[in-house]
Amino acid sequence: MSVTKAKMQKLRGEIAFMKENYPGLKPNFSAMSKEIGISRQTIAKVWKDPTSPSKPRQKRKSKFDPYYQEIREKFEIQSTTIKAVFQYMKARYPEVFTSYDSFKSYVRANKLTEVREEYLKSHVRYETEPGEEVQIDWKESIQFTLSTGEVIEFNLFAAVFGYSRYTVFIYSRTKTTEDFIRCMIELMIRTGGVPRSFKTDNMSAIVSTFSGQKRKLPVIRQFEKDIETPIRLCRVRQPQSKGKVESANRFVSWLEPYQGELSSEEELIETIEKINRQINQESSRTTGYPRVLLMKKEKEHLRPLNRIPLLDSYLKEADTQKVPATLLVNYEGHGYSVPKKFIAKRVKLIRIEDELQIYYNNDLICTHQISDRPLNYKNEHYLDGLRDSIEPKKDETAEDYESRIQKKAEES
Structure with missing residues (x-):
């Protein structure tokens, strides 16, 4: 109820009370006006006829x-x-x-x-909680003209984290089932974890139609088991349930000013990645915060990637190496150590952001921070290796032997 309406109700009530109990008494309209906050003329009008309806106020026209x-x-x-x-x-x-x-x-x-x-x-x-859901989709058949006149047709795999609105675009020439799985694995590796669920539409890369019914492909069902996360399909004709990723697709228009300006496919991919970074540094209109900022919180709620070697079986190129006697496996020209017991065994190297994870038979055996140093020995690995080359002296105690090895390590 508005203030004016409340005042009018109070005025009518007081006037009705006075007329009923003091029929020959006329009130002081000026005093009532000051007390109630209504003009003297209005009070006089209501006194004359307390039941008369208020004149409806005409709505003022607005330029809006x-x-x-x-x-x-x-x-x-x-x-x-x-x-x-x-x-x-x-x-x-x-x-x-x-x-x-x-x-x-x-x-x-x-x-x-x-x-x-x-x-x-x-x-x-x-609206989703941190780590709850990632919406995924394809932006299909994008045509881009290079400065050479060559026209490239490609697709963008788009993923949006529900809580932070953090967005990931992945370039792909085709959009097959293999492309979908490859992009999913790259998405999880890039962001360093797995949400509680994925959501997408009935894209042909993941479903088949049989007798009018759509079913997930067997390889997709197996992939769900391997990542231990369901891929949920949107309900038909309910685009708002996948609205976050469809909103992200609008950012593809940011590519348009680059038409005819880039000279190669590699430069196009670099530009997509640059735009992707710009998007995540900007504030989401929905949350009011930069996507990259909220993603820091969302990452805390993602499940760790602990079955990466199994996922690698979906990809043709996996970095598998035999551990040499130096205990160092090579990654991008730099050596990283593994425990001595894995000498002559084959291990897999997986990079997740700034961390190198090393696996043996799907078990994580050690991790290293990516470094510019040519040799990266963990202290315990190095000491273990020295024990093979330094024999204990006669009558030397175990404590003295370990001290000598430690000293040798410090001198190296």
Whole structure:
């Protein structure tokens, strides 16, 4: 109830009481006006006829009225702020949308903030907790012209983390089932973990149609088991359930200014990665925070990648090496040590961000931070190796022997 309506109800109540209990007494309209906060003329009118309805106030016309539907749609489409809608409308109609305060009053007078609240209520089920869900999709058949005149047709695998809105684009010439799995593995390795679920539409790379029913391909069902995470399919005709990744696809338009400017496919891929970084450094309109900032929190809730060698079986190129007597396996020209017991055994090397993980028979045996040093020995590996080359002296105690090895290691 508005303040004015409450005052009028109080006035009518007082006048009705006075007329019933003091029929011959006329009140002091000026004193009542000061007490209640209603004009003397209005009080006199109500005194004359307490039951007369108030004259409906005519709605004032606003310069924003012709744009009402467009303004309303902005609140319906996106859970945004009054300020954001004003800036959008100001950019489109600068001669009309000049005052933010006037616009804010118009929005509130027309209860457009309630439209926004209804939007938030009806879409709250699609907001996710950290690490809960990643939405994935293909942006298909993008044509890009190089400076040489060559036209490249490619696809972008797009993934959006539900909580942080952190976005990952992966370039792919084709979009086969093998491409889908490769991109999924690259996504998990890039971000360093696995969410509780993935969500996508009924893309042909993961489903087949039999007797009118769509079923996941056997290789996809096995892949789900290997990553220990379900890939959920969106319900038909409910695009809002996959809205985060479809919103991310709009960023592909950022590539358009580069048409005819890049000289090679490699430069195109580098540009996509640059745009990807820019997207994640910007604030999401929904959360109000930079995606890369919220991703730090989301990473804490991702399940560790502890079955990477098994996933490598899906890929043709896996970095497998036989451990030499030096205990050092080679990664990008730098040596990284493994425990002595794995000499002559074959191990797999997997890089996750700035960490090198080394596996034997699907078991993680050690990790190293990626380094520019030519040789990267863990202290315990190096000491273990020295014991093979340094014999204990006669009558030397175990403590003295270990001390001598430690000293030798420090001198090296």
